[in-house]
Amino acid sequence: MLLGLTAVTSATALVLGLLSWTPEPLEPARPLTLAEGERLAAVRVTNLRDLRAGVRVTAGTDAARIELVGWVDWSRSLLYLDVGGPGAGAERGLLQRAGPVLVIRPDPAAVPTPAPPPLVPPADRWRLHRLAPGASLAPVLDLLLGLAADRPDPTQTTPGSAARWIARDTAAGGPVDVLQAPLPTGTPPAASTTPGNTPPGSTTSGNTAAPTPDTGSAGSEPDGQSRYWLDQDARLHKLVTRLPGVGPVTVLLNRVDRPTLRPVDALGGRPGLPRALTAAEQRRLDRLPARLRAQGGATVTVTGPTGTDTNLRGTGWLSWTARTAYLSVADLGVPDRRTLLRRDTAGLARADLPAAAAGGGTAEVPGQPPLPPPAAAWRVSRSGGDDLNLLVDAALAAGSVGQRGATVRVREDVTAGRTVDVVELGPAAARLRYWIDRDGSLRRLELHTDAKAWAQLDLHTTVVPRLAPVPRPTPIPRPTNGRPGAR
Numbered sequence: 001m002l003l004g005l006t007a008v009t010s011a012t013a014l015v016l017g018l019l020s021w022t023p024e025p026l027e028p029a030r031p032l033t034l035a036e037g038e039r040l041a042a043v044r045v046t047n048l049r050d051l052r053a054g055v056r057v058t059a060g061t062d063a064a065r066i067e068l069v070g071w072v073d074w075s076r077s078l079l080y081l082d083v084g085g086p087g088a089g090a091e092r093g094l095l096q097r098a099g100p101v102l103v104i105r106p107d108p109a110a111v112p113t114p115a116p117p118p119l120v121p122p123a124d125r126w127r128l129h130r131l132a133p134g135a136s137l138a139p140v141l142d143l144l145l146g147l148a149a150d151r152p153d154p155t156q157t158t159p160g161s162a163a164r165w166i167a168r169d170t171a172a173g174g175p176v177d178v179l180q181a182p183l184p185t186g187t188p189p190a191a192s193t194t195p196g197n198t199p200p201g202s203t204t205s206g207n208t209a210a211p212t213p214d215t216g217s218a219g220s221e222p223d224g225q226s227r228y229w230l231d232q233d234a235r236l237h238k239l240v241t242r243l244p245g246v247g248p249v250t251v252l253l254n255r256v257d258r259p260t261l262r263p264v265d266a267l268g269g270r271p272g273l274p275r276a277l278t279a280a281e282q283r284r285l286d287r288l289p290a291r292l293r294a295q296g297g298a299t300v301t302v303t304g305p306t307g308t309d310t311n312l313r314g315t316g317w318l319s320w321t322a323r324t325a326y327l328s329v330a331d332l333g334v335p336d337r338r339t340l341l342r343r344d345t346a347g348l349a350r351a352d353l354p355a356a357a358a359g360g361g362t363a364e365v366p367g368q369p370p371l372p373p374p375a376a377a378w379r380v381s382r383s384g385g386d387d388l389n390l391l392v393d394a395a396l397a398a399g400s401v402g403q404r405g406a407t408v409r410v411r412e413d414v415t416a417g418r419t420v421d422v423v424e425l426g427p428a429a430a431r432l433r434y435w436i437d438r439d440g441s442l443r444r445l446e447l448h449t450d451a452k453a454w455a456q457l458d459l460h461t462t463v464v465p466r467l468a469p470v471p472r473p474t475p476i477p478r479p480t481n482g483r484p485g486a487r
Contacts, residue, residue, distance in 0.1 A: 037157035044149035054257030074148030084114030146187035171237035272411025292399035297464030320399030328369035335363035
């Protein structure tokens with residue numbers, strides 16, 4: 001009976017306490033203190049110092065909403081993201097951006113909800129991409145890269161400043177302050193907020209650490225200012241803003257998910273530590289022409305991001321003994337057409353044909369060019385200055401003359417299961433990279449194209465078939481002047 005009476009008394013006291021409890025009132029918004037203003041001013045410097053972070057972004061609303069998951073490397077101005085959401089459009093799939101150069105690996109069949117990309121990006125199907133005018137993805141990517149700077153922003157603690165302290169919250173297990181202020185100079189300008197259209201609330205998913213949203217007004221922005229979730233070390237954990245043409249944008253940063261990112265081949269491949277060539281590396285480079293002539297020839301595959309609207313794929317043969325190359329080249333933007341290209345000592349010849357008449361295959365993996373070359377409307381010239389012709393010319397020249405000029409070893413790499421030294425040479429306007437294995441064989445040649453990307457020509461030593469000349473057009477008889485005896 002005593003135990004029962006004690007239980008009833010405790011329960012009654014608990015109920016009365018709950019009925020009489022009232023939550024503590026939220027602290028009112030106020031101007032920033034000097035310490036808070038200095039933390040806000042140091043956000044972008046802190047990001048640059050921390051190098052990298054995991055990101056999860058939601059931008060836009062309803063059918064136009066895009067979702068991004070991946071990483072940002074502020075130290076190299078590099079993004080690596082999986083793009084999803086109902087508004088992803090042609091960009092659905094994987095995306096990398098290095099500075100102004102954007103490449104995508106589209107996957108229209110991908111699930112709508114993105115997932116973290118693989119740390120080692122797939123090697124195939126990447127292409128240079130131009131975002132459509134007014135695309136909402138462009139300002140979001142600019143915002144992510146604009147969150148780093150090498151010097152603090154102005155401190156917003158002057159009288160009349162719009163910067164405000166809003167609320168307290170928690171992020172990644174620690175306390176944060178929610179501050180309201182305009183986006184810093186160098187990031188896309190925030191759009192004004194219209195009544196009744198507030199940014200989405202913050203929820204965490206996957207392994208992205210994110211702050212818990214406050215139940216008060218911290219998640220809204222009634223006067224169009226951006227909201228920053230900052231810890232005591234000036235680390236940004238969450239940003240809520242609005243961008244013109246996009247709408248509400250929520251950026252969640254995972255400060256502990258910061259792996260070293262690897263750019264794809266079109267962006268130059270993984271970073272290295274450039275240095276001068278060793279004596280052994282220099283000997284392999286010097287002996288390269290003689291070794292290529294001894295090998296005779298190779299099959300070649302071309303991956304050529306030569307422009308944001310021109311992504312070339314090609315296959316064919318190259319003979320160093322005959323100083324001749326013959327390829328079938330596809331443009332991913334025109335999948336049902338091929339360009340046959342033949343380069344020899346007489347000059348350059350091209351012919352445009354339907355895919356079936358030029359070796360078939362797919363635009364991503366064209367078939368070998370037909371032998372003998374078909375009768376077609378071949379266009380003959382002594383030379384060509386486009387990136388593809390420069391790459392083929394460089395591959396042919398590698399078997400006849402030694403390399404001149406300053407050289408630097410960029411890094412060690414692997415291709416086709418062989419360890420290679422990546423050696424760069426040439427002027428800044430036409431840089432070349434030779435991938436030379438430890439046996440002295442050339443495995444790949446790369447050219448820095450006018451589109452600021454890298455095109456690749458991969459070589460596999462083989463017995464090359466006889467590359468017959470292309471049918472030359474019949475000379476047109478010269479007209480006579482009509483005089484007797486004129487010939």
